[in-house]
Amino acid sequence: MAAFCCLQMHSQSAKQNLTQYVDPFIGTGFHGHVFMGANVPFGAVQLGPVNISQGWDWCSGYHYSDPTIIGFSHTHLSGTGIGELGDVLFMSAVGKINLKKGTAKDMENGYISSFDHKDEVAKPGYYSVILKKNGIKAEMTASERVGFQKYTFPASDQSHIILDLVEGIGWDRAANTYIRVKNDTLIEGYRFSKGWAVDQRIYFTAILSKPAKKIQLYNNTKEMINKVVMGDSAKAVIQFSTSKDEVIKIKVGISAVSAENALMNIKKEIPGWNFEKVAATADEKWNKELNKIAVKTNDNAKMKTFYTAFYHTMIAPSIYNDSNGDYYGTDKQVHRSAGFTNLTTFSLWDTYRGANPLFTITQEERVSDIVNSMLAIYKESGHLPVWHLMGNETYCMPGNSAIQIVVDAYLKGIKGIDGELAFEAVKATAMQDDRGLNYVKTLGYIPADKLKESVAIGMEYAIADGAIAMMAKKMGKTEDYNYFFKRSKAYQKYYDASTTFVRGKVSDTEWRTPFDPFKSAHMKDDFTEGNAWQYTWLVPHDVEGLIAMLGGEKKFTNKLDNLFTAKGDMGAEASNDITGLIGQYAHGNEPSHHITYMYNFVGQPWKTAEKVRYIIDNLYSDKPDGLCGNEDVGQMSAWYVWSAMGMYSVNPFNGVYVFGSPSMDESVLNLANGKSFSVKAVNNSPKNIYIQKATLNGKDYTKSYILHSDIMKGGELIFTMGATPSKSWGTSIKDRPYSIEVKK
């Protein structure tokens, strides 16, 4: 009977309709910058609306405050702090052809339209809106590499669809554009652009459901005689006569390789014309992914917040190859990815903290795709990606965060990764001369007068070095272990005991002055989107070492307490990214994400519970402004997914998940190995936020963390919650979580 019971307990729960809880509007307001539109999990295509506005809050092309649509483009970023992509934009219109997009104030002199949020429908894999200007209903769905548009026109002999290759989002500028009309239902072309990605190439093929009456090509406003336009401003106007409510559909395949491959992608993924079926398939794909975590709560808003967060972790990394495996490498050559799906949009400084560790549970196969994509980049470019976008290295953000991700995957035994190659890659990446590594190798720290953001960069390198040390140890590479273990302690070099903060170091005996732990001068000082208050805690790989550095448990705890109440002026030059402040803790930006969980390392898990629960309840919501800062390509949401289940990946590569305070009554992880692991919070309520006791698979569990390996075995973790802190649970030294060198 016991065995039977156990089997039941660990078997996967039946598939629920979870896409119903996803509200893509969450995070489209404030500075969330999330993508709005139709896509499938990790799809290459993100087909959605673009507003007329340009500015920091339009990084994804869409912001809740903006009632205009210039068209629907096939690629979008989700939650970055830099605007890019927005490639291959279509817009439908009726009446006189207008090649200019127009302005928000003068829409009549352009093809843009206003819209009302009440006329929008947004759900996983589907988006629709009614364009107020002419009453056209625009609907979008997608497969992995194909965008599918459906327009319902009024009766008119002047109905038309504009294809505008000039338009792009944010920094993106069209460089070379091309359209060729192959026949009255088939158009191909490309859009090469410069921006954050300095040399982005996207080819497309578009198939029309109805032969066009005429397809007129332009370069800017210059009318072409022939069926080809090649220039910097290629546009096409696809003309139809339509009866009332006549539907015209367009399938657009994209590729970084060729229009021929783009056409192949359409044939492979969406051979037919059943829009509703494609939308239903997209919904199914999302639902399958969302069912990997089945949570229970009576709070419907929390269901929405959770599943939208989970949804948002699966926009990127996005597919970056064709259905035959072809992709355009960072070495500007076409490769065929063998045995893995090549991916891009690697916002690694953000995602290595929580999103990538989450993938090791929910996306095991995609973790090997991620790592193999990174190793391909290593082979092609000599180093792992920093912030990679469509074959381009942007070198955005400090550190070499790919190292943590590769090591985490290796140490967790993810299949399909060549360990020797992976070690060669992480080591070669850490042994470069660029971006301050020459100073790390020679001085052991990066001098503040030699490189801006030196402390942030140096501390990120120390984390990566800790990861390499652990990998070297596992592989028996003692010399490498000793070398990188020493480098992993480099955070100590930046610590000024007299101020009790990390700060810019000019020489072995000199600090950069003046110094103010509150001040932040974006892109000018020694930190990256932060100040000394926030960066002093950036030692997720060696919390024990950090505690010692700060003077022991008591001083550490006092300082940590103070972090959440400290008040000071960050100054006028502080980064926009420092948001979601609680004292000087900045939940809106990544370097803070592990800090609340550090109380467990000093045996005070109730303080972690309080902070985490406060953030869950106050800094996330199911409203458009429900994210307190940039989504950062899934990381803000990944923190929520982890924390709502009751844990977080403080050290992003040691497989130790530190407990916080589960806000869900139950969270069932349905694992790829067929097992399931459930986390139950008995007596959970808005007041009962403190863990009183725990059992793992029926046995008392006193540790304030759980191992990745235990989760992967399947099982049941039951927390009993209470309204007051437990004096005993998780307090003893033996039950605390550990970092790099402390083994239990």
Add this chain to the structure above:
Amino acid sequence: MAAFCCLQMHSQSAKQNLTQYVDPFIGTGFHGHVFMGANVPFGAVQLGPVNISQGWDWCSGYHYSDPTIIGFSHTHLSGTGIGELGDVLFMSAVGKINLKKGTAKDMENGYISSFDHKDEVAKPGYYSVILKKNGIKAEMTASERVGFQKYTFPASDQSHIILDLVEGIGWDRAANTYIRVKNDTLIEGYRFSKGWAVDQRIYFTAILSKPAKKIQLYNNTKEMINKVVMGDSAKAVIQFSTSKDEVIKIKVGISAVSAENALMNIKKEIPGWNFEKVAATADEKWNKELNKIAVKTNDNAKMKTFYTAFYHTMIAPSIYNDSNGDYYGTDKQVHRSAGFTNLTTFSLWDTYRGANPLFTITQEERVSDIVNSMLAIYKESGHLPVWHLMGNETYCMPGNSAIQIVVDAYLKGIKGIDGELAFEAVKATAMQDDRGLNYVKTLGYIPADKLKESVAIGMEYAIADGAIAMMAKKMGKTEDYNYFFKRSKAYQKYYDASTTFVRGKVSDTEWRTPFDPFKSAHMKDDFTEGNAWQYTWLVPHDVEGLIAMLGGEKKFTNKLDNLFTAKGDMGAEASNDITGLIGQYAHGNEPSHHITYMYNFVGQPWKTAEKVRYIIDNLYSDKPDGLCGNEDVGQMSAWYVWSAMGMYSVNPFNGVYVFGSPSMDESVLNLANGKSFSVKAVNNSPKNIYIQKATLNGKDYTKSYILHSDIMKGGELIFTMGATPSKSWGTSIKDRPYSIEVKK
């Protein structure tokens, strides 16, 4: 017996050793600008030395006056007026590594070396030189897509070979460069450059015959840690220890698609390491092509001049696809050419006159390759090429000269060409709005105040329009015929009867002033590299119309006589390209090339004979300065080949070859159809330059031209030469050559 005799007469002559007559130094002096180095006929690789100097006379990278070598690059133009290519440069050295090329005055601070012409060997498919600096013997040979280098080193533990991707010729500038060391004998990379070709992409793979001791990569002078360099100045230093006279060989495959394809090209074309065998194969390939015309003369210098000229007509158009057919199209996509070899380096304004018509006799299969390559460009870009280089349209030179070439091939019945597509392409090209065609379509001429070089452009369009008219007529497209026939007469619009010259037209009633028929202002006036004296004759497609326009035969003849004696000041702004002057006739530039042959149209073939023979004897020689102007990618040499045989393609698309004065005692055309056509000049001598009588296949032949179709049937044309003009031969109206509308 007669049949037997005839059979013998028309059978192909046995293959001779003709490469012995080729002297690649001819044309490397003065302004000839020819390529020096190793290649095979129409090969993608032109592997040869590059001098340190930059300037107009270094368009090919090499000029006879320059005693320095910076290295050996894999691509070169032959005889242009703009410097380009020079991609993927290797240089060998001994001693301390020096990454800079150095200067002519201070060679020690660089890797360049001086050399002596006595230490050079240059012949078809092979080049060698001794680098004076260190005594290294450098030898080069090539296959179609692979360059093969062989270096004989002294004893040294500091021998090395530099790969420098920065270097390029003339306008060429490296934009993106990349080198990856795959192992100690295998390197790959690319060089993308901007220049005349605004976006040229060349990938390469290099295989070493001996494992390198070390391969160090650099970006500019910055040393790389890893095995990859990506930047704007990638270089590699391949290091060896060598014993005395140790040979190190390198095979370098090139591709416009990928390094992988470049490697495939090596495996396909040069799998082994036998340098001498590859050089012998290259010699064989050249010899095979040269044997297509077997000439006889006792003058050895003339043998050298002729076969070097013939050799120079076969440098380009060059292969522009991989051994599997892949090429990078002008639509910036990879295509696989089906059923034809894709070609590039289309210097069409030059070559349409004589080189391309010659190919219809000697390179029948390549003519369909040329046309199909052009039609691919049409499909990809909407128009036929103007001056196409490595997938880039340079829009260099007036007119749409590809039209004449396509039409000529079609009318001559060259196999493998889609006639309907070809007509669509020529018509679409002529019906564009760009480059003055809008004025041609609306006004019938290009106003001089609207577009520079309006007369040159307009007259070139008229030639193309004449070609389209002939094709339309043949295809029964009456409406098109009428339209383009009318446009073919547009040269008349530019004719000012009051000055008896063509000149810039501002309106129907106004000419551009001031006007001086001698003046030339390069890129500023109404002509292209010429003046009114030269351009008034640019009506090769309608000589009868030109005669009428100039006031009849007498006035035409007087004016033509005057052309060769007229003296006047062209002014300080005249183009460098106007060279080889006889009066105002400029043999050094293409618009003049047909003019000497125009006397046959007025029944005075002896004047043609005098002029042609003068040019053959005085403006060509077997010395480095043996070309009187830019080789222009084969056209200067093609004129010589034609004229030495005794004829020329005045109208480049009507298959009528006008006689001049054969300087060869015999010229046998060995045709692809297995037949041969021989031209004999009985009693030929430096004094006996006048044709007295002729027989074709034993019958009296009184016409002063021959038809392409008669040549292709095989046969024998025998001229009897004499020291005084014949009063009767070629003088009657019925025996004169004809142009577009006059049929006999």
